[in-house]
Amino acid sequence: MVMLPSDIVEFLHGPQIMALGTRDATLRPAMGRLLGAFAEGPTDRISFFLPNVQSEPHLTNLADNGLVAMTAGEARTHRNYQFKGRVVAVRASTAADAAIRDLYRDKLIRYFREEYFMPLPDEFIGGYISEPSTTITFRVAKIFNQTPGPNAGKPIDFVPAEG
Amino acid sequence: MSVPGDNQPASGSMRTLMIDNQKVIDELNARIQRRDQEVKIIQQISSEINSTLDLEHMLGIILDSLDRVLGFKHCMILLSDDAAASLSVAALRGYENQQPGATVPVGQGPIGVAARRRRVVRMAAMAAQMGYVAAVRGEMGHEKAQVKLPGLANVQSQMAIPLVVKDRLVGVLAVESAAINAFDALDELLLSIVANQVASAIDNARLYLREQERSQLLDNTNRELSQLNETLESKVNARTAELTEALGDLERRKVQHEELLARMAPRELIPLMVEDRLQAVRLNATVMFTDLSGFTSFSAGMEPDEVFAHLNHYFAWLGDAISRYRGYVNKTMGDGTMILFGVPEPSLSHATDAVLAALTLQSDVGTTISLNMRIGISSGVITAGMLGPRNKSMYDVLGETVNVAQRMESSAPLGGIVVTAATADLVRPYFLLETLPEQEIKGLSKMTNFRVVGLRKLTDDPRRVDPSGRFAAMATPLQQEIEAFKAQHFDSVNFVSIQARDGAFYHNETVAILALALLRELRGHPQLGTAASQLDEARLLRFALLHDIGKRTLDTARLNRRGLTAEERAALRTDLERATAETLDRLELGELASALPPFYRFEAQELTGEIDMLTEIVGVADIYDALTAPKFYKGTPWSIRGALEDMMRMPFAINRPRPILAAFAELMRPAAATLTSGRSAKPVLD
Amino acid sequence: MAGTIALPQEIMPALQGAVPATIVTCALDGEPNVTTVSQVFSVDQNHVALSFQFFSKTIRNVRENPYVMVQVINPMDFSTWLLELRYDRTETEGPLFDDMDIKLEAIASMTGMSGIFKLRGADVYEVLSVKKAPWRRD
Numbered sequence: 001m002v003m004l005p006s007d008i009v010e011f012l013h014g015p016q017i018m019a020l021g022t023r024d025a026t027l028r029p030a031m032g033r034l035l036g037a038f039a040e041g042p043t044d045r046i047s048f049f050l051p052n053v054q055s056e057p058h059l060t061n062l063a064d065n066g067l068v069a070m071t072a073g074e075a076r077t078h079r080n081y082q083f084k085g086r087v088v089a090v091r092a093s094t095a096a097d098a099a100i101r102d103l104y105r106d107k108l109i110r111y112f113r114e115e116y117f118m119p120l121p122d123e124f125i126g127g128y129i130s131e132p133s134t135t136i137t138f139r140v141a142k143i144f145n146q147t148p149g150p151n152a153g154k155p156i157d158f159v160p161a162e163g
Numbered sequence: 164m165s166v167p168g169d170n171q172p173a174s175g176s177m178r179t180l181m182i183d184n185q186k187v188i189d190e191l192n193a194r195i196q197r198r199d200q201e202v203k204i205i206q207q208i209s210s211e212i213n214s215t216l217d218l219e220h221m222l223g224i225i226l227d228s229l230d231r232v233l234g235f236k237h238c239m240i241l242l243s244d245d246a247a248a249s250l251s252v253a254a255l256r257g258y259e260n261q262q263p264g265a266t267v268p269v270g271q272g273p274i275g276v277a278a279r280r281r282r283v284v285r286m287a288a289m290a291a292q293m294g295y296v297a298a299v300r301g302e303m304g305h306e307k308a309q310v311k312l313p314g315l316a317n318v319q320s321q322m323a324i325p326l327v328v329k330d331r332l333v334g335v336l337a338v339e340s341a342a343i344n345a346f347d348a349l350d351e352l353l354l355s356i357v358a359n360q361v362a363s364a365i366d367n368a369r370l371y372l373r374e375q376e377r378s379q380l381l382d383n384t385n386r387e388l389s390q391l392n393e394t395l396e397s398k399v400n401a402r403t404a405e406l407t408e409a410l411g412d413l414e415r416r417k418v419q420h421e422e423l424l425a426r427m428a429p430r431e432l433i434p435l436m437v438e439d440r441l442q443a444v445r446l447n448a449t450v451m452f453t454d455l456s457g458f459t460s461f462s463a464g465m466e467p468d469e470v471f472a473h474l475n476h477y478f479a480w481l482g483d484a485i486s487r488y489r490g491y492v493n494k495t496m497g498d499g500t501m502i503l504f505g506v507p508e509p510s511l512s513h514a515t516d517a518v519l520a521a522l523t524l525q526s527d528v529g530t531t532i533s534l535n536m537r538i539g540i541s542s543g544v545i546t547a548g549m550l551g552p553r554n555k556s557m558y559d560v561l562g563e564t565v566n567v568a569q570r571m572e573s574s575a576p577l578g579g580i581v582v583t584a585a586t587a588d589l590v591r592p593y594f595l596l597e598t599l600p601e602q603e604i605k606g607l608s609k610m611t612n613f614r615v616v617g618l619r620k621l622t623d624d625p626r627r628v629d630p631s632g633r634f635a636a637m638a639t640p641l642q643q644e645i646e647a648f649k650a651q652h653f654d655s656v657n658f659v660s661i662q663a664r665d666g667a668f669y670h671n672e673t674v675a676i677l678a679l680a681l682l683r684e685l686r687g688h689p690q691l692g693t694a695a696s697q698l699d700e701a702r703l704l705r706f707a708l709l710h711d712i713g714k715r716t717l718d719t720a721r722l723n724r725r726g727l728t729a730e731e732r733a734a735l736r737t738d739l740e741r742a743t744a745e746t747l748d749r750l751e752l753g754e755l756a757s758a759l760p761p762f763y764r765f766e767a768q769e770l771t772g773e774i775d776m777l778t779e780i781v782g783v784a785d786i787y788d789a790l791t792a793p794k795f796y797k798g799t800p801w802s803i804r805g806a807l808e809d810m811m812r813m814p815f816a817i818n819r820p821r822p823i824l825a826a827f828a829e830l831m832r833p834a835a836a837t838l839t840s841g842r843s844a845k846p847v848l849d
Numbered sequence: 850m851a852g853t854i855a856l857p858q859e860i861m862p863a864l865q866g867a868v869p870a871t872i873v874t875c876a877l878d879g880e881p882n883v884t885t886v887s888q889v890f891s892v893d894q895n896h897v898a899l900s901f902q903f904f905s906k907t908i909r910n911v912r913e914n915p916y917v918m919v920q921v922i923n924p925m926d927f928s929t930w931l932l933e934l935r936y937d938r939t940e941t942e943g944p945l946f947d948d949m950d951i952k953l954e955a956i957a958s959m960t961g962m963s964g965i966f967k968l969r970g971a972d973v974y975e976v977l978s979v980k981k982a983p984w985r986r987d
Contacts, residue, residue: 023873027877067880078869276951280954309959344867
């Protein structure tokens with residue numbers, strides 16, 4: 001049984017800023033802004049929510065090569081992790097997904113209100129179009145510490161599943 | 164002023180294009196305004212700074228100006244110690260719990276780094292960036308280590324400018340804000356210019372302080388010496404003279420600094436160059452070449468520095484006149500100059516500005532140098548941008564228009580102004596032109612050119628004075644009377660320059676001429692004769708000449724804006740009325756201000772009942788001139804008949820006898836014209 | 850110069866380092882990489898620069914495959930901008946380097962990081978496209 005490190009899963013479920021990186025067949029990168037993610041149960045999989053206004057070119061890219069790079073970072077402390085792997089499932093977000101997604105948004109708004117100097121957090125976070133979204137699940141192959149500094153890019157000790 | 168002026172006809176697609184152009188032009192004008200403002204601000208601060216040599220007082224003035232004039236709310240000046248290892252706050256403004264004396268080590272924070280690197284440091288979002296670096300520090304396993312420096316606790320934006328005189332660091336000027344992105348490149352430029360002067364002023368003040376100390380020392384010595392021996396007195400005198408000379412030298416250097424600042428050119432282009440936004444553009448503009456005829460023989464036998472002094476004196480005078488009409492002296496070639504109008508930002512008035520500037524130069528050149536000028540002007544498309552090898556490039560313009568302007572100049576007679584047909588088309592409504600015989604211009608095809616005779620006055624314009632009307636016979640003597648009145652009472656008011664702001668040339672004089680003609684006409688009127696005889700003629704003329712004089716302080720972009728909404732027009736009218744009242748006050752004619760409210764209500768077409776005679780006479784004359792006079796961007800002005808009929812359809816004249824308007828129409832109308840009042844098409848006069 | 854994409858004036862507040870930027874690169878073996886950088890600097894009408902203090906996967910990737918995508922956020926209205934960039938060159942001296950170095954030094958010296966948090970180089974990128982991300986309600 002392979003599991004993602006529990007402290008990292010806990011971090012992933014927190015009010016973190018999340019981004020998606022994919023690339024097309026000609027190796028041109030594309031960037032997306034994710035509105036929440038979860039890794040439930042003993043698993044090596046992460047699911048995240050990609051709003052449909054952003055689904056292109058990512059869905060085409062994932063159909064082409066399946067490669068996912070995703071980061072989650074905390075705004076104030078700059079603590080940040082990158083997860084890399086291959087996509088295993090793509091579905092229209094369900095009502096249950098939407099509930100997690102909205103919970104994430106509320107958490108992030110609260111975080112910005114309480115923790116961060118930035119004005120108008122509700123507008124900042126609430127301004128992102130979230131509905132409808134696609135839930136994308138990928139199997140994590142590598143995790144990197146991405147907190148800025150000399151250790152940025154160092155792999156986190158994690159044994160991926162076979163194959 | 165032109166209240167009903169927006170009723171001018173214009174074709175559909177043309178109108179859309181004009182409105183689009185207008186938007187761009189308005190924006191550009193607003194930027195020109197801001198830049199104008201900034202140059203003025205710098206000059207103001209400069210003169211304030213140089214008004215004292217007392218260091219503490221001077222620092223106070225500087226910070227006060229930064230806050231009050233430039234709007235930097237939190238600012239401080241730090242002076243470096245002799246070892247140049249740290250800076251200490253010598254004066255500050257906009258901080259509640261901080262005192263002078265706090266220190267900043269060189270190399271620490273934006274201020275310390277500005278001092279160490281001798282470079283401007285402009286920070287825009289410090290809290291976020293410090294958070295980022297702190298995170299890195301945490302990752303490296305170090306404890307948190309935030310350095311406490313003087314300044315705002317919640318600073319986001321900061322600009323620190325090193326104060327350097329002759330490679331020596333005098334101190335640092337710093338401004339701060341708790342807002343993100345508070346300062347832009349233009350602020351940086353402005354503050355850098357101010358900092359240059361601050362640095363030399365501080366340096367001068369310190370030198371002065373030292374001289375004072377020396378002078379004090381000398382006084383003491385002097386006293387001792389006088390007690391000793393008379394023979395020593397001469398030595399003391401010599402030393403006093405030496406010190407006096409040192410002080411005089413200091414004074415001279417201060418004057419030199421001021422002069423250098425005034426020569427700083429080309430000021431208006433620097434912000435664009437600093438932001439690297441000065442890209443090549445094609446635009447409609449006017450190019451003018453001037454030449455000083457016979458300068459070579461005039462200067463033969465002079466010492467070189469005498470030649471330069473003459474020329475520089477002449478260029479200073481010329482530059483002054485050019486900048487008054489929004490021109491830019493692009494280069495000088497010997498005694499010749501090339502001047503641009505309508506660059507770097509396009510303007511509506513480039514051609515009229517050039518011709519006005521040329522007329523000014525030709526009429527005043529004798530006061531500066533006893534030589535004659537030739538002036539050539541050409542309008543058209545030019546390409547403007549940075550030209551030349553990298554790092555040595557200069558702002559310059561290219562295009563046939565430039566070549567043609569130069570040829571116009573060489574073909575101009577002594578004391579004359581020659582313009583191309585393209586320029587003539589743009590300025591003909593405002594200026595009298597004489598067609599020159601067609602000539603072959605070297606390298607170009609045959610061209611018809613024009614000589615500028617002068618500003619077009621009312622009697623020079625058959626569109627506004629119909630030869631068959633009754634007014635035609637009285638126009639010339641009335642115009643002479645008004646000219647004399649103006650020269651006697653308002654010699655200090657530069658009407659041409661005020662009118663050039665919106666192209667309403669000769670408007671005030673015309674209103675006065677028409678009002679005076681109308682008043683005299685009314686004196687013979689069966690019902691109004693008595694009242695007309697009691698109206699003070701001089702007061703009427705003063706009011707007619709000055710009714711919109713507040714234009715001088717209003718934004719030109721706003722004055723020339725087309726398609727105003729009713730609210731915007733009302734606001735403009737209100738501001739113009741207020742500005743006019745202020746100007747009347749400055750001319751010590753505050754008494755006339757009481758005539759402004761009814762007049763402006765009349766212009767707004769808000770008066771329909773009783774109207775006092777002064778208001779109606781000047782109002783009718785004003786509206787008539789606004790309708791019939793040419794203006795920038797207006798199509799064909801109204802014919803005399805069209806204007807009179809339009810006035811009869813205005814609210815104040817509907818369903819009410821208006822004998823004053825009727826008398827005016829009778830005076831102005833062409834002999835054969837029958838006027839009808841619009842809706843009923845019933846003849847009201849024949 | 851002519852014909853290339855120009856940065857609009859309204860993006861400038863997003864290039865002051867108020868909100869960290871996100872950058873996606875791709876290695877020559879096809880693996881995408883996402884990371885944050887503290888600031889994207891404007892260089893001229895159609896170039897931007899990224900600073901680096903440490904060698905990273907991003908730095909390695911752009912030297913293999915010069916195409917990157919960057920997201921920057923305007924702190925005033927939170928408008929989000931996407932820039933497609935192509936790595937052009939690295940500067941380790943000159944006016945651009947100095948300007949970035951001075952800003953970094955000003956911050957580093959206030960957090961006890963003088964001489965540690967140092968600019969190694971300024972990677973200059975050509976802007977291939979710039980657009981406001983359609984992710985937000987206006």
